[in-house]
Amino acid sequence: MKKMMTLIICAVVALSITACASSGTAAKTPITETTAITEATAITETTAITEITAIPKSTTPANTNPDTMIANPFVDCQTMETAAEVAGFEFRSPEQVEGISEKKIQAVDQEMIQVIYSADENQILIRKAPGTRNISGDYNNYQKEETITVAEMQVTLKGNDGVISLATWSANDYSYSIYVSAGMAQDSIVSLVQAIH
Incomplete structure (x- = not known):
């Protein structure tokens, strides 16, 4: 009888530990993934906007792009x-x-x-x-x-x-x-x- 009670207690404890571990993983995974996705999106969008704004203003003169050069009208x-x-x-x-x-x-x-x-x-x-x-x-x-x-x-x-x-x-x-x-x-x-x- 004592052996049976010990086995039941061990089983209950094991199930509790497994449930807690599973619960902790489930709770942590979505937060980590969501955070990573949000940060990646924000960085990409910010970088893209900065690069688009910077190119015409500073690094690419309008007359160096063949598509925007004015044809000789003469x-x-x-x-x-x-x-x-x-x-x-x-x-x-x-x-x-x-x-x-x-x-x-x-x-x-x-x-x-x-x-x-x-x-x-x-x-x-x-x-x-x-x-x-x-x-x-x-x-x-x-x-x-x-x-x-x-x-x-x-x-x-x-x-x-x-x-x-x-x-x-x-x-x-x-x-x-x-x-x-x-x-x-x-x-x-x-x-x-x-x-x-």
Whole structure:
């Protein structure tokens, strides 16, 4: 009888220990798994948001991504007549400038015509576009800047060391600009302004 009671007590104790152990494991497992999943999700989402925010602002300039680069809008034209058809207006410029007859004519659809005269390291860029804005594309600072009157037009001249590198003006609802990479004497650039329309 004593042996039987001892066996029953042992069995009850064993079952209690097993139940407690099972209960403890069951209680701990969901908490650990839930915690792990929640933390992993939070870290991933935070990291993803931080990386997405940081890329455009700091590490990836907009112009380095081929998908976001702006295509060259200029169309090469064989004649000024073709350029006029593309741009939607006429433009007259000299056959040669400062003895330079090598030139390239380009136009932007309904926006601009430009003529580039090139010789050695000197480049002369003449532009015309509708409106009254600065269309030169040259935003450098120059030692000299003055506005003079040429054929009733107010022409702004900019340059360094006694030569003019940039002339800009507006007339008859169009903007004009002349950029000379090597610089030009003021009298010469005034004559060029008078020859352009």
